[in-house]
Amino acid sequence: MSQPLPYVPQSSINLGALKASCSSCSMHQLCLPLGLEDNEINRLDQIIGGRRRVAKDERLYKVDQPFRNLYAIRFGHFKTYQVNARGEEQITGFQMAGELLGMDAISSDHHHCDAVALEDSEVCEIPFERLEDLFGHVPTLLRHFHRIMSQEITREQNVMLLLGNMRADQRFAAFLVNLSTRYAARGYSSTSFALRMSREDIGNYLGLTIESVSRLLSRFKKQGCIKVDKREVTIIDPVQLKAIAAGTESCPGGSD
Amino acid sequence: MSQPLPYVPQSSINLGALKASCSSCSMHQLCLPLGLEDNEINRLDQIIGGRRRVAKDERLYKVDQPFRNLYAIRFGHFKTYQVNARGEEQITGFQMAGELLGMDAISSDHHHCDAVALEDSEVCEIPFERLEDLFGHVPTLLRHFHRIMSQEITREQNVMLLLGNMRADQRFAAFLVNLSTRYAARGYSSTSFALRMSREDIGNYLGLTIESVSRLLSRFKKQGCIKVDKREVTIIDPVQLKAIAAGTESCPGGSD
DNA sequence: CGCGGAATTGAAAATACTCAAAATTAGTGG
DNA sequence: CCACTAATTTTGAGTATTTTCAATTCCGCG
Numbered sequence: 001m002s003q004p005l006p007y008v009p010q011s012s013i014n015l016g017a018l019k020a021s022c023s024s025c026s027m028h029q030l031c032l033p034l035g036l037e038d039n040e041i042n043r044l045d046q047i048i049g050g051r052r053r054v055a056k057d058e059r060l061y062k063v064d065q066p067f068r069n070l071y072a073i074r075f076g077h078f079k080t081y082q083v084n085a086r087g088e089e090q091i092t093g094f095q096m097a098g099e100l101l102g103m104d105a106i107s108s109d110h111h112h113c114d115a116v117a118l119e120d121s122e123v124c125e126i127p128f129e130r131l132e133d134l135f136g137h138v139p140t141l142l143r144h145f146h147r148i149m150s151q152e153i154t155r156e157q158n159v160m161l162l163l164g165n166m167r168a169d170q171r172f173a174a175f176l177v178n179l180s181t182r183y184a185a186r187g188y189s190s191t192s193f194a195l196r197m198s199r200e201d202i203g204n205y206l207g208l209t210i211e212s213v214s215r216l217l218s219r220f221k222k223q224g225c226i227k228v229d230k231r232e233v234t235i236i237d238p239v240q241l242k243a244i245a246a247g248t249e250s251c252p253g254g255s256d
Numbered sequence: 257m258s259q260p261l262p263y264v265p266q267s268s269i270n271l272g273a274l275k276a277s278c279s280s281c282s283m284h285q286l287c288l289p290l291g292l293e294d295n296e297i298n299r300l301d302q303i304i305g306g307r308r309r310v311a312k313d314e315r316l317y318k319v320d321q322p323f324r325n326l327y328a329i330r331f332g333h334f335k336t337y338q339v340n341a342r343g344e345e346q347i348t349g350f351q352m353a354g355e356l357l358g359m360d361a362i363s364s365d366h367h368h369c370d371a372v373a374l375e376d377s378e379v380c381e382i383p384f385e386r387l388e389d390l391f392g393h394v395p396t397l398l399r400h401f402h403r404i405m406s407q408e409i410t411r412e413q414n415v416m417l418l419l420g421n422m423r424a425d426q427r428f429a430a431f432l433v434n435l436s437t438r439y440a441a442r443g444y445s446s447t448s449f450a451l452r453m454s455r456e457d458i459g460n461y462l463g464l465t466i467e468s469v470s471r472l473l474s475r476f477k478k479q480g481c482i483k484v485d486k487r488e489v490t491i492i493d494p495v496q497l498k499a500i501a502a503g504t505e506s507c508p509g510g511s512d
Numbered sequence: 513c514g515c516g517g518a519a520t521t522g523a524a525a526a527t528a529c530t531c532a533a534a535a536t537t538a539g540t541g542g
Numbered sequence: 543c544c545a546c547t548a549a550t551t552t553t554g555a556g557t558a559t560t561t562t563c564a565a566t567t568c569c570g571c572g
Contacts, residue, residue: 082417085502090417104413106406113413132399136392143388149405150362156412157360157369161338161346163419164463199551207420209529214552246341455519465561470520
């Protein structure tokens with residue numbers, strides 16, 4: 001585990017007083033400070049509220065809660081989900097270190113979804129009002145913020161493509177390829193990683209049942225694309241996996 | 257048809273010289289200028305590039321094209337779509353007057369999708385670089401822009417819910433309710449409107465085949481929720497339609 | 513008036529779901 | 543550290559919703 005900080009499960013630590021420092025954060029090349037000058041990073045540091053530990057299964061925020069902060073993930077993983085009219089979840093994303101949470105709340109000043117930690121995690125609290133003030137003084141920051149929001153829009157468009165156009169095996173392959181890419185961008189292995197979410201969460205996100213996900217795992221294993229041990233996944237044949245995701249595989253339901 | 261301007265299909269009109277004026281635009285309560293003071297609107301007017309007519313089936317922009325402008329729809333309708341690895345479309349949205357196009361291009365400086373007019377339409381060209389310059393001087397504008405981007409994020413999250421969680425009849429009902437709401441916000445009838453897109457486009461957007469859409473139209477008609485004449489739809493029973501969308505209907509496949 | 517794209521409808525097929533049971537894993541307390 | 547329990551995951555069999563394929567009808571448009 002090469003995470004920035006080891007998790008210390010002691011509530012006695014005064015995290016509010018521990019100001020987050022962007023310059024020393026291992027995620028600053030992926031996060032909000034990307035491309036800022038040193039003095040600009042310092043100004044950003046000054047407005048950041050502090051760090052917040054979020055234990056596994058704990059909620060970072062919930063729907064309808066007033067919006068005050070954006071959250072940058074320092075380490076750990078989260079899921080965000082909406083709840084439909086019948087009270088069922090729909091997971092809209094899995095977020096990892098360096099990614100920003102809460103942008104969907106800007107439009108209504110209230111959170112539009114729930115965010116729950118998939119493992120013990122830590123975030124930076126970024127008071128949005130103060131960030132907006134800073135935008136007027138640090139144009140580079142503003143431009144990068146727009147890029148991040150835009151990136152979130154394109155990410156969601158890609159999920160729409162996945163849900164609207166792909167068959168179950170394509171969806172699941174695309175999901176694994178996506179995780180692989182994101183871990184690679186963070187300096188982790190692109191071929192071997194742990195799934196931080198349950199099969200149920202994966203199925204929910206991909207618009208499939210838990211049984212379908214389990215069957216696809218077994219099938220990909222049998223086909224020799226991947227190895228699976230509990231939640232540890234090893235991608236053996238990335239090319240084939242991408243081909244499945246693209247739908248350019250020859251034998252869609254092939255059992256050997 | 258109560259559109260701001262009648263369509264004049266003459267290419268001889270010099271639209272580039274016709275500066276768009278936000279203050280006189282009927283969409284200014286839905287569009288970028290919302291909440292601005294008169295003098296601020298004037299500053300926005302000054303940077304707006306001009307109007308552009310886009311004929312039915314014509315492309316406003318296409319994927320990978322360099323990003324220069326956002327586009328505000330003055331009148332007409334558009335669809336945006338991505339193309340998957342096999343060259344198939346996935347429609348990611350239908351846009352109407354007062355809505356902003358092109359925000360997904362900010363992250364990469366290139367357009368991430370294609371935008372095509374569903375009917376003869378007109379847009380304002382908003383040079384993004386100049387808009388960014390203006391943000392520094394008009395904080396209200398910046399704040400509203402962030403709300404619009406955030407709104408796009410939540411819109412897409414709602415589509416993810418639709419595609420990931422809903423059955424065919426729910427999706428189609430939710431689609432009609434969504435159109436109804438948006439027309440109401442524009443001062444048009446919420447119960448009677450024309451579908452500007454083909455059945456194929458609807459199916460594509462909803463992750464369904466054209467045949468399924470056609471069958472659902474027939475079923476809703478038979479159930480007495482709606483009346484349909486070609487592309488004209490009248491919602492007879494909005495409550496039932498919303499119940500179908502919510503999945504709280506008693507008899508899901510009921511034929512009477 | 514007739515051609516061609518778009519839409520509707522029907523029947524057969526397939527993908528993914530539901531229900532059910534078994535197996536495995538994780539969590540808890542002794 | 544082990545044993546027990548609860549939760550998660552896997553696997554199987556049958557079902558259902560939606561798709562595919564095909565034929566027909568409907569309109570718009572030249």
